[in-house]
Amino acid sequence: TTVRHFWSLTVLLCCLAAHSSGQKDTDFYTTVSTLSGLIHVEKQVKVDLLSYVERLRVVQDSILNFVQDRQPYDDLTSPSALSDYLKHPVHAFQLIKRMTAGLKTVEAQIKRMRKFDPLIKIREMRKQRLLPWEEDFQGLATSLVTLQDTYALDLHELTKGHLHTEIPRNRTIPGRLPLNARDCLNISQAAMRQAMYDLAVKWAEQAVAKGADEEPPSIPKQELDRHHEAVVKKYNELLGTRGEAAEPGQTHEVPEQDRAKQSAESKAQLTQEVTPDDQEDQSYKRLCRGKLLRSPKMESQLRCRYYKGQDGFFALQPIKLEEMNLKPYIIVMHDVLQDKDIKELMAFAEPRVRKTLPYLFICHIHTFYSAWLNEDEAPIAVRMNSYLRALLGMGTSDTDEEAEAYQLANYGTGGQFLPHHDFLQDSFHSYNSSADYYLQYGTGDRVATLMIYLTDVEEGGATVFPTLGLRLTPKKVNLFFISLRNSDGARILHWVVFTVCIKVTFFCLAVANKWFLSYSNVFRLPCSTDRNASLAPLV
Known part of the structure; x- marks a missing residue:
């Protein structure tokens, strides 16, 4: 039966095998299977948080009842009047009862809430890798940058949540969630970490543009401006110190502020000699x-x-x-x-x-x-x-x-x-x-x-x-x-x-x-x- 119905297999003959060794990193890479599981984990986290909120409401009501329960001495303003009030043994009994038994009831409810604190469970889930780490978020931001660079994805469509490329065919894979200013800033920071300063500048510009139209803003304008200024400065410093020797993808041919003015003729003069490594990288991307x-x-x-x-x-x-x-x-x-x-x-x-x-x-x-x-x-x-x-x-x-x-x-x-x-x-x-x-x-x-x-x-x-x-x-x-x-x-x-x-x-x-x-x-x-x-x- 195995001969009659078969897979479609591709066979390559060449004496190479997957070299899986390399320096270890602590990042956890999210695949579709783990993301599917993460959706189920998110539902459980929502249930836990809603349950916690319901318990918080009970505690809140108890606290408000204690705080808002007016006592006869609340209206007494003079020390003598307050002293006369407390001389009454029943009044003294009621005050002591309120600050012992009454307050203990509130204390007990607050202590019970610690047992239901979702923060403990969330931390344990992160420890068990059921929830992503900060490295996962940064890794996925880096993936977006490398995908954009490798496949020449349209930046504006990407900020709308769509994957659009004209190579090898004009096609758009629509998405449902656009990126906000903070998202663009995070991706710009990922590009910076990868030394892809030209893309870092473009994403920083998108972050500033998005932030100007957001209401309420997803990130303060001052933070956007600081990052944009820093990435442009780094971009221009690299060009000034390394010029044409910069790695491909790190810079354009001219400083960011002069890019629009650069003519095709002057760009041609700045074309650097292609090294074997650069040629391999370009072949890699073109084949992709x-x-x-x-x-x-x-x-x-x-x-x-x-x-x-x-x-x-x-x-x-x-x-x-x-x-x-x-x-x-x-x-x-x-x-x-x-x-x-x-x-x-x-x-x-x-x-x-x-x-x-x-x-x-x-x-x-x-x-x-x-x-x-x-x-x-x-x-x-x-x-x-x-x-x-x-x-x-x-x-x-x-x-x-x-x-x-x-x-x-x-x-x-x-x-x-x-x-x-x-x-x-x-x-x-x-x-x-x-x-x-x-x-x-x-x-x-x-x-x-x-x-x-x-x-x-x-x-x-x-x-x-x-x-x-x-x-x-x-x-x-x-x-x-x-x-x-x-x-x-x-x-x-x-x-x-x-x-x-x-x-x-x-x-x-x-x-x-x-x-x-x-x-x-x-x-x-x-x-x-x-x-x-x-x-x-x-x-």
Whole structure:
């Protein structure tokens, strides 16, 4: 049955794997799944707060009754009259009773309120990561800035709550909630933290413009003006001290106050020499926006064909194979696995991802949630390993150290995997050499990467290879397999950089990754000079 109804898988052959190491950060990255849970938490917080307000009303009434209960001595103004009043034993009894038993009733009600204080519960929920932290808010503001920068989102539409881009197609994803002046200020501050001073100035200008029309204002005008002045000053200082040497995105060609006056001719004179890193960054963004960077000549060398598997397992129903690149060899396979298997995989993944949520972090390379699924934990992992072994001809068992377990990654708004290498050699810094690691563990480095898209996304989420000018659009149950097997493998291994999941602008992207290890697979998929051989172009 697995042969007949399949997923749509994209297979990429290239010797890179997701390098998930990096310096830890304490930020907690919110995905769509956690945001959905946060809505339920918000409802509970509302119930708790309303219950607290009702109890407060009871205490308030009790306090008001005590305060507003007028006593005969309230009208006595002279000390002698007050003294005569207190000489009466009943009057003295009533006063003492009022300030003991009567006041104790109010005290008891106030003390009981401490037991129902929602602040204690809210703090505990934050401690358990059921509620977001300040870092989450700042992280999402940063995501908006990076999304705007990467996809060239229209700033004015963004302040209205809409996502609008003209690249790769003129399209608007409407939103229901606009941004106010304080929101724009927060995003400007996020841009400042990312050293994106040109965007920081634009968001500060939007904050000032929004604040002028707000009634009541969401933030004092003085605070807006101070921030705007500070960001413009920083912007111009950077230009004055670093000029054309500033990093791309940090400044425009001229100071902020003179931008409108700058002509196209003078801008051209200020064009800086493009460095390889800058070129890669620009290629990354252009690919994210859907632009084509490869020539027709390069595309003309690619072809499509039917694939029967390494041992002919798919002879009765061949797999549709589409070549995307030759060096390294990257292909897309369509209609490969069943959709029900995705549901089963996601069912095993969700509790494991949720279990790790309080302990996850953003590193400088990726921003997503992840969990690991071993073949001894789920039948679906065993079935997928067996199926992929027949499909690819490579060892897939994590128990036998032929490959790593499945990494289940969940990307949210602005979730990304920055350009990186997949091999692990550079990450073995704790050993004298990578050979020490290989010899000690007997597995070898990663020689292949497998990626499976488990969900669709409306915008974004593509896999791009900046140095190849290649963009692969995500599709549910697409699988990417990457393997380098030619003599140039070492060179390509170290220099080909790709991005797993650009920025997810809308909806959530879930991916299953698997990495194959060299020692058990080095002879399973040998090099071939036959272009017609399975998974082997003429390289």
